[in-house]
Amino acid sequence: MAENTSMLEVRNLEKRFSADGGKIVKAIDNVSFDIPKGTIFTLLGPSGCGKTTTLRSVAGLETPDSGEIVVSGRTVFSSAKNIRVPAAERGLGMMFQSYAVWPHMTVFENVAFPLTVPIRRGQYTKAQVEQEVGRTLDAVALGGFEGRHATQLSGGQQQRLALARALISRPPLLLLDEPLSNLDAKLREKMRFELKRLQADLGVTSIYVTHDQNEALGLSHQIAVMNQGQIVQVGSPRVIYEQPANRFVAEFVGTTNFVPAEVLGRDGERYMVETAFGKLSLATPRALNTGDKIVLSIRPEHVMVKAEAASGPNSWDATVKTNIFLGFHQDLEVMAGGLLLEARIHPSLDVPVGTPVSINIAPDRCIVCD
Amino acid sequence: MSFAAALKSGAASRRYLAGAAFMLAIGLLTVTPIIYVLIYSFDVSEVGKAYRFGIAGWIDIFTNAKTWSSIVYSFLLSIRIPLATVVGFGIAWLLVRANIPGSRYLELAFWFTFLLPSLPLLLGWTLLLDANYGLLNLALMKLPFVTGPIFSIYSVSGIIWVHMAMTSVPIMVILLTPSLRQLDLSYEEVAEMSGAGILTKLKRVTIPLVFPAIATSFILSLIRSLEAFEVERVLGTPVNINVYSTRIYDFISLEPPQFSQAMALSCLFLVILLALAIFYQRYLEKSGDRAVVTGRGVRTENTQRATWHYVASILLWVYLAITLLMPLVVLMLGSLTKLFGFFFIPDPWTLKHWTAVFADSRFLKSVVTSLTLGLTVGTVGILIFSLIAWVLVRSSIAGRRIVSIMIWLPWAIPGLVLGVTLLSLILETPGLSMLYGTVLPLLLAMLIKELPIGVQLLRTAVGQVSGQLEEAAIMSGADFTTIFRRITLPLVAPMLVSVFLLIFAGTLRDIGTVVLIATPGTQTMALLMFDFATSGQLESAAVLGVIVAILCVAVTVASLRIGRGVGIRG
Numbered sequence: 001m002a003e004n005t006s007m008l009e010v011r012n013l014e015k016r017f018s019a020d021g022g023k024i025v026k027a028i029d030n031v032s033f034d035i036p037k038g039t040i041f042t043l044l045g046p047s048g049c050g051k052t053t054t055l056r057s058v059a060g061l062e063t064p065d066s067g068e069i070v071v072s073g074r075t076v077f078s079s080a081k082n083i084r085v086p087a088a089e090r091g092l093g094m095m096f097q098s099y100a101v102w103p104h105m106t107v108f109e110n111v112a113f114p115l116t117v118p119i120r121r122g123q124y125t126k127a128q129v130e131q132e133v134g135r136t137l138d139a140v141a142l143g144g145f146e147g148r149h150a151t152q153l154s155g156g157q158q159q160r161l162a163l164a165r166a167l168i169s170r171p172p173l174l175l176l177d178e179p180l181s182n183l184d185a186k187l188r189e190k191m192r193f194e195l196k197r198l199q200a201d202l203g204v205t206s207i208y209v210t211h212d213q214n215e216a217l218g219l220s221h222q223i224a225v226m227n228q229g230q231i232v233q234v235g236s237p238r239v240i241y242e243q244p245a246n247r248f249v250a251e252f253v254g255t256t257n258f259v260p261a262e263v264l265g266r267d268g269e270r271y272m273v274e275t276a277f278g279k280l281s282l283a284t285p286r287a288l289n290t291g292d293k294i295v296l297s298i299r300p301e302h303v304m305v306k307a308e309a310a311s312g313p314n315s316w317d318a319t320v321k322t323n324i325f326l327g328f329h330q331d332l333e334v335m336a337g338g339l340l341l342e343a344r345i346h347p348s349l350d351v352p353v354g355t356p357v358s359i360n361i362a363p364d365r366c367i368v369c370d
Numbered sequence: 371m372s373f374a375a376a377l378k379s380g381a382a383s384r385r386y387l388a389g390a391a392f393m394l395a396i397g398l399l400t401v402t403p404i405i406y407v408l409i410y411s412f413d414v415s416e417v418g419k420a421y422r423f424g425i426a427g428w429i430d431i432f433t434n435a436k437t438w439s440s441i442v443y444s445f446l447l448s449i450r451i452p453l454a455t456v457v458g459f460g461i462a463w464l465l466v467r468a469n470i471p472g473s474r475y476l477e478l479a480f481w482f483t484f485l486l487p488s489l490p491l492l493l494g495w496t497l498l499l500d501a502n503y504g505l506l507n508l509a510l511m512k513l514p515f516v517t518g519p520i521f522s523i524y525s526v527s528g529i530i531w532v533h534m535a536m537t538s539v540p541i542m543v544i545l546l547t548p549s550l551r552q553l554d555l556s557y558e559e560v561a562e563m564s565g566a567g568i569l570t571k572l573k574r575v576t577i578p579l580v581f582p583a584i585a586t587s588f589i590l591s592l593i594r595s596l597e598a599f600e601v602e603r604v605l606g607t608p609v610n611i612n613v614y615s616t617r618i619y620d621f622i623s624l625e626p627p628q629f630s631q632a633m634a635l636s637c638l639f640l641v642i643l644l645a646l647a648i649f650y651q652r653y654l655e656k657s658g659d660r661a662v663v664t665g666r667g668v669r670t671e672n673t674q675r676a677t678w679h680y681v682a683s684i685l686l687w688v689y690l691a692i693t694l695l696m697p698l699v700v701l702m703l704g705s706l707t708k709l710f711g712f713f714f715i716p717d718p719w720t721l722k723h724w725t726a727v728f729a730d731s732r733f734l735k736s737v738v739t740s741l742t743l744g745l746t747v748g749t750v751g752i753l754i755f756s757l758i759a760w761v762l763v764r765s766s767i768a769g770r771r772i773v774s775i776m777i778w779l780p781w782a783i784p785g786l787v788l789g790v791t792l793l794s795l796i797l798e799t800p801g802l803s804m805l806y807g808t809v810l811p812l813l814l815a816m817l818i819k820e821l822p823i824g825v826q827l828l829r830t831a832v833g834q835v836s837g838q839l840e841e842a843a844i845m846s847g848a849d850f851t852t853i854f855r856r857i858t859l860p861l862v863a864p865m866l867v868s869v870f871l872l873i874f875a876g877t878l879r880d881i882g883t884v885v886l887i888a889t890p891g892t893q894t895m896a897l898l899m900f901d902f903a904t905s906g907q908l909e910s911a912a913v914l915g916v917i918v919a920i921l922c923v924a925v926t927v928a929s930l931r932i933g934r935g936v937g938i939r940g
Contacts, residue, residue, distance in 0.1 A: 061841055087844045100842035104860040113856070114846035162842075169847065 006070075007205035008035040008058065008173055013067035015053055027053045028064065029229035035173075035207060035222070040199055042208040044216040045226035046252065051209045052177060054226075058207065059094055059175050060087030072172045089119065093166035093204075094175040097182065101150045101158045101165075108133055108146040110161055114169045136164045139198060156187045163195075167204065174199075174206040180215060192218055213253045217241060225249050247369045250297040257300065257341045259366075263292040270363055277316045277337030283363040295370040302365035303343035305332060307351055310358035320355045334359060389768030392761060393776070399818050400779040403791040404640065407783055411633035417626050427630025431638060437631075440617040441638075443526075447602070447613060448595045450530045450538050455588050457534075458542020461686065463572070465543070466550040467558070470683040471675070476690070477547060478930070483694045484540035485871060485922045487879035488600050489899055490915020493908065494697025495532050496604070497704055497711050499523035505700065505713070524609045532601055535693035542587055544872075545827070548864055549583035550576075552834055582654070586830055589650050590823055593643060597784045599882050614639060615784045615882075622786060632787060640782040647778040651771065698919065705912035723909040732890075732898055733914075737921075740878055740895040743809060744925075747816045748874040752866050754817070755824035756832070760858060762825070763832045764840070781822045785882030789815060793886050807889045819883050820873045827872075831865035832858065867929050874925060878918060 015028040028050045035041040043051035056062040058069055060076065063084060069077040071092070076085040102110055111133045115124045124132065137143050140160040145153070153161060159179065166174060179195075180188045196219055199206055210216055216223050217237040224234045225248075233245040244250035247258070261273040261280065271282045273294070280296075288294065310317045318336035325347065332343040332351070336359055343359065351357055414424030431437050461480070465473040498506045499521040507519040522528060553576070561575040577584070599615045607616060614635065621632035704710050708720045727733050758777070762770055780788065792815050796802045805811055839861065843853045859866065881900050888897055895918055902911035 059845060061844065087841075088847045088849060091847065092845060094842070094845040096838045096842055098836060098838050100836070100838040102839060102842070102857060102861075104863070113843070113848070117843075117846060117848040117852050119847050119849065165842070165846065175845075 005037050006034045007037045007072055008033075008041075008207065009068070009070040010034075010054070010058065011068040011070075013054065013057060013064050013069070015050075015057065015062065015064045026050075026229045028057065031067075031226075031229070031231055033224055033231065033234060035205055037205055038203045039221035040196075040206045040208055040219055042210060042216045042220035042223045043226055044210060044213065044223050044253070046211055049226040050229040051211075051226050055175055055177055055207060055209045058173075059092060060085065060090050088117075091169065091171055092173050092175055093169065093171035095162050095166045095177065095179045097178040099158045099162040099182070101153075101161050103149075103151045105150055106146065107137070107142065107148050107150060107153070107161055110150055111136055111164045111168055114165065120169070132168055136168045139167070139202070140164045140194075155183055156191065159183060159191065160194075163198070167198075167202065170204075172205065174204045176206060176208045178210050179208075181210070181212070188215075195219060217253070223253075225252065227252075242367075244297060244367060244369055247295060247297070250367065250369050255300055255342060257298045257303070258369075259296040259298060259339065259341075261294050261296055263288045263290055263294065265290045275337070276339040277318070280361070280366065281314050281363045282366050282368070284366070284368045286368050288368070294368050297367040297369045298341070298361055298365065300331070300342040300344040302361060303334070303341055304360040304362075305334065305343050305345045305349065305351065306358050306360065307349065307355065308358060309356075310360075312360075314363060315358055315360045318357055318359045320351050320353050320357060323351065323353055385766060386768045388765075389770070392767060393769045393773055396758065396773050396776050399821065400776045402795065403783060403788055403818070404779050406791045406795065407633045407636050407640070407787060411630055411637050413633075414630050417629065424630070427628070427632075427634035430631045431635050436612065437617055437635065440612040440614050443606075443611055444596055444614040446526065447529055447533075448592060450534050451588060451592045451595055454534055454538035454542050454591065455584065458539050458587075459546055459577075459584065461539070461543050462546035462550055463576070464682050464686065466547050467576070468679055468682065469675075470679045470686070472683055472687070476683070476686050477543070478926070479690045479694060480540045480543040481871065481926055481930075482923055483535075483690070484537060484544055485875035485878075485926055486536070486694075486698075486919050487875075487896055487899075487915065487922070488536055489604075489879075489881075489896070489903060490701050490912065490919060491536050491697050492532060492601055492604055493704065493710075493903070493912055493915060494699075494701035495535075496523055497700045498697060499528065499531075500711075503711055524605050526611060529601055529605050529611070532605065533595070533598065536601075537598075538591060538595070539693075541591060544868065545587040545590070546580065546583060548868065549580045549830070549834075553579055583830060585650065585653060586826055589646060590826060593646060593778075593781050593822075596639065596642075597781065599784070599786070615786070618784055619786055622790065629790070632790075636783045636787045639784075640779075643778060643782040644775070647775050651774050655771075701912050701919075702916050705909060705916050707909065710908035710912065723913050727910050727913045727917075732893060735891070736893050736895045736898045737917075739809060739812075739892050740918075741921075743812055743816065743894060744874040744877040747813055747820065747877045748870045750813075751817055751820055751824055751873045752828075752870050755821065755869065756828045756859065756862065756866065757854070758821075758825050759828035759832050760854065762829055764837065777825050778822050780818045785819060785880065786885070788819065789883045789886040792818075796887075807891060809892050811887045812884050812892060812894075815883050815887055816873075816877045816880065819880065820876050823872060823876075824869050827865055827869050828862060831862040835861045867932070871926060871929050874929075875922060878922065 010031060010033050013028050013031040014026065016024050016026050019025045031050070031054055033041070043054055045051045053062060057064045057077070064077065064079070066079040067077070068075065068080065071090065075081065075083050076090050077083060102113075105113070112129050114120070115129050115132060133146065134143065137145065140163050142157060142160055142164060145157070150158065150161065159182070162179070180191055183191060192215060208216075208219060217240075220237055222234060223237055223240045224231045225240060226232065227248050233240060233249050235243075240249065240253055244253065250256050259275050261275045264272045264274055264279070267281065269283065271284065271288050273280050273282050275296075282296070316336050318334040318341070320332055321335050321340065322333040324331040327347065330345050330347050330349070332345060334341050334343055334357065341359065411427050412423050412425065413421050414426045415422035464470050465477050496504070498504050501507060501519040501522040501524070504519065504521060504523070507521055510516050510520050511518070523532070557579060558571055558575055561571040566574065597615050599619065602611070602613045602616050603619065606612060612620070618632045618635055621628040621635070703713065705723060706720065707713060707718050709715070709718075712718060761767065762774060783791070792811060796806055796811050835858070840853055840857055843857045848856070878894075879896055880894075881896050884894060885897060885900070888894065895914060899911050899914040899918070902908070902914060
């Protein structure tokens with residue numbers, strides 16, 4: 001079953017290059033993943049983590065040293081079987097970080113281009129090309145712009161033009177290389193919705209590369225977090241955010257507080273650990289031993305702040321050190337037991353800098369990540 | 371990856387195979403003449419006799435004082451290049467960045483100046499600056515306190531002035547304006563916002579950003595200046611100023627010709643050129659190509675104008691009136707005089723030289739030959755050169771660095787020697803000798819001659835186009851031919867037009883390269899003009915010069931018009 005519904009299978013992909021001084025560096029190190037049909041899969045990671053190289057290998061713009069790439073049941077690259085289908089013949093759609101909109105063509109000429117290349121010659125009549133261009137431009141809300149020169153479009157319009165060009169040949173797989181990184185924040189947010197809606201409407205399987213965790217969380221069905229050429233965790237946005245596999249994922253996706261702790265012992269279903277600000281009751285699926293030194297990841301939104309003295313379990317006294325009011329929420333830095341913690345709270349709570357407060361953390365919101 | 375390991379994988383062996391084929395093709399065009407020159411620099415036999423090894427030619431270049439002085443003069447005269455670089459960059463900046471009034475027409479005027487063949491303009495300049503009868507000298511001597519002639523064109527400064535006015539400054543303007551135009555204005559605006567004045571902005575932002583283009587133009591002009599020929603011949607020889615290229619001309623035109631000396635002297639120049647080429651290559655590799663055209667909007671025009679913009683515009687028009695209009699007008703008047711340069715005899719005017727030239731059967735033939743040659747070499751040239759440039763910039767085939775050096779070789783030997791070499795190769799190679807007498811050898815010679823500048827300029831242009839624009843076409847399913855025809859060529863269209871014009875004008879004006887290959891049936895206009903000039907028919911030469919000038923203007927306007935229709939619009 002899983003074999004049939006995979007649109008893209010990447011197996012043990014590796015790409016090495018020699019850095020300065022002849023040292024061999026692995027740009028992609030044994031990367032494997034599957035993308036089910038009709039979903040958005042995101043490669044998320046800092047620059048230089050190998051996500052773009054992976055995407056370009058799938059596209060065929062770069063040749064990996066070993067591994068296998070299967071698109072919709074067709075092997076397009078295999079080092080073992082000595083298969084390397086040229087990029088132009090893989091039939092994929094791609095959107096580039098720089099848009100790569102051709103400045104010497106009109107909007108129509110840009111979008112029609114993929115239908116007029118020699119390998120598709122004879123498949124479309126002139127009328128069909130016009131019809132397809134019209135349909136695709138309508139889909140990205142650029143209908144009526146056919147005659148404009150590509151250089152006369154705004155950044156957001158150029159971006160949608162690039163998307164239309166990538167989609168027009170109805171590719172089985174859409175490759176998106178940081179397509180939103182060149183837009184301003186407002187437009188980026190709007191385009192994020194647009195992309196998600198378009199993807200749902202068209203049902204096109206997409207592989208998305210970004211270093212922006214918000215884009216990754218908001219757009220994807222599955223996220224693969226990459227670091228130093230390797231995939232460190234694959235999962236749904238919720239799993240990646242709420243159950244980061246390690247410290248790198250916890251830190252790279254979202255903001256978090258790292259709290260060093262020492263295990264004091266078991267307490268029924270929970271563990272009791274000692275932190276800088278006091279004893280903390282912890283619920284975790286991981287097996288811990290008394291005396292283990294661990295690091296907890298606690299998201300700012302799980303640090304509950306009250307304008308009253310601490311009372312009850314998992315509650316400690318603290319002082320407000322910084323307060324950033326952002327309208328829809330407030331970001332605080334509070335000092336508890338010599339440790340500075342970030343907290344994200346409701347905007348209605350009025351706690352100026354210096355206010356004594358108490359913080360409260362739910363036992364199941366502390367993730368053991370080291 | 372070791373060589374053996376590379377061969378194992380299919381992709382890598384294709385890389386080496388393609389590299390070898392590419393190197394062979396370029397080598398055939400560029401290295402063959404060099405090998406010929408090297409071999410024959412050691413041939414001390416008399417012309418027509420069998421090869422006899424000897425080093426007399428080489429000994430001569432190190433012992434002959436006249437040869438030494440010609441080398442010294444060559445370098446002394448090349449100080450015009452740094453001067454022209456400064457002036458040319460300044461003008462290019464005024465035209466593009468300061469966007470002074472009339473900048474489009476000013477730019478066009480610089481194109482005309484450069485494209486006009488040097489011989490007719492040179493005739494115009496001698497009419498103006500000759501110490502005895504030069505019109506400017508005569509006019510200035512009417513002023514009080516001026517007792518003798520002020521200018522003397524037959525001197526080092528005269529040669530430098532004529533070169534600066536005719537070629538050195540215009541070519542800098544032509545080469546630097548496109549790269550300035552492609553530079554996004556925001557780089558400079560950021561500098562301005564950081565508090566930088568115009569000079570700081572130029573020094574720390576603009577110049578560093580276009581430095582690769584400046585370096586390319588500088589090296590191209592420097593090399594070209596070392597082999598300049600006609601001006602030195604006409605202005606230098608009468609006062610014993612010999613340069614390296616005229617010295618070679620002497621060797622070849624002696625009876626009997628001293629080929630071994632000529633070839634040996636060429637080899638010496640080859641070494642200098644190779645050093646320059648390798649230095650330039652290393653610089654390019656270190657600085658890397660900067661992709662300036664990225665497929666996002668580029669703003670380049672500043673629309674605000676102050677008084678100094680108008681002043682600068684007027685000054686440039688005055689400059690052009692002096693360097694372009696004045697010699698042209700004088701040349702035109704000269705073609706209408708009974709005796710060239712004698713404006714003040716009674717009833718000096720006549721049309722008879724014009725009617726004589728039009729009646730000359732050689733005239734129409736030379737027009738046809740020149741136009742056929744210029745248009746063919748230009749069209750074929752930009753296609754082949756842009757293909758070579760693309761391979762050098764984009765592909766990963768082996769041996770690209772070696773090819774990059776090979777590209778320069780045709781300029782390592784002066785046109786005259788290249789002509790001798792090609793002539794011998796064509797006559798001595800079985801099967802090729804039947805080509806002698808047709809226009810094909812001239813075509814090949816001019817293609818080889820124009821290869822260095824064509825490939826270098828197009829290479830810069832291709833390097834400035836972001837690779838993602840081509841990758842987007844690959845992902846659209848396009849094959850190489852489609853990408854090249856529909857994406858790459860249109861994106862470098864402005865440079866294609868420039869290179870076409872350079873090749874066309876180069877072919878129209880060339881004397882040195884083709885003088886020995888051309889037969890009476892394939893004489894070009896420049897050669898006919900040269901014939902007229904050297905046989906004392908200066909008036910007829912002036913007539914032909916005027917006609918060539920008009921042709922040049924027509925082709926330039928047409929090409930620029932076509933060039934505006936393609937490429938980046940909006």
